[in-house]
Amino acid sequence: MYDAFQKMPIILKFLTVHATACFFFFVAAVIPGIPFSFNGEVMSYTETWSSGAGMFTVYIGLAMPFCAWLMLKRKTYSRQIYLFVLISVLIAPYLYWKDFTSIIFGVILTILIAGYMFGKPSVRSYFLINNALQPTAGSDD
DSSP, X not given: OHHHHHHSOXXXXXXXXXXXXXXXXXXXXXXXXXXXXXXXXXXXXXXXXXXXXXHHHHHHHHHHHHHHHHHHTTXXXXXXXXXXXXXXXXXXXXXXXXXXXHHHHXXXXXXXXXXXXXXXXXXXXXXXXXXXXXXXXXXXX
16 A cells, blocks of 8 residues: 555545544544644543534544555545545535534535545546556456
């Protein structure tokens, strides 16, 4: 995986490190005593879970590192899964909370990242190299 990380374009490396670092959200949500901030408000372990933010935090803390692992393994649908998780984190909750400023920010950021992941030739080739080397079902390789 280290070799795959070295071959990544620079912004994709940043996105992968960021997704991996989200594991700390999981740790903060499940281990009591770790201070956690939600919407700018420091919350205790009990407050995090009683407010409903606990499961969302666990989801982020597990889903984003999983996306990073998929990108490091150059899996076929890793970009689509990453964008789905990004939408579920940056847009969906704000639709529920009717926070339109955050919705606009989430949509713009998601579009920029999607454009980068699918439009940048170096990123496309990073993912296509591994997929071209994998034998397809029914091949004689």
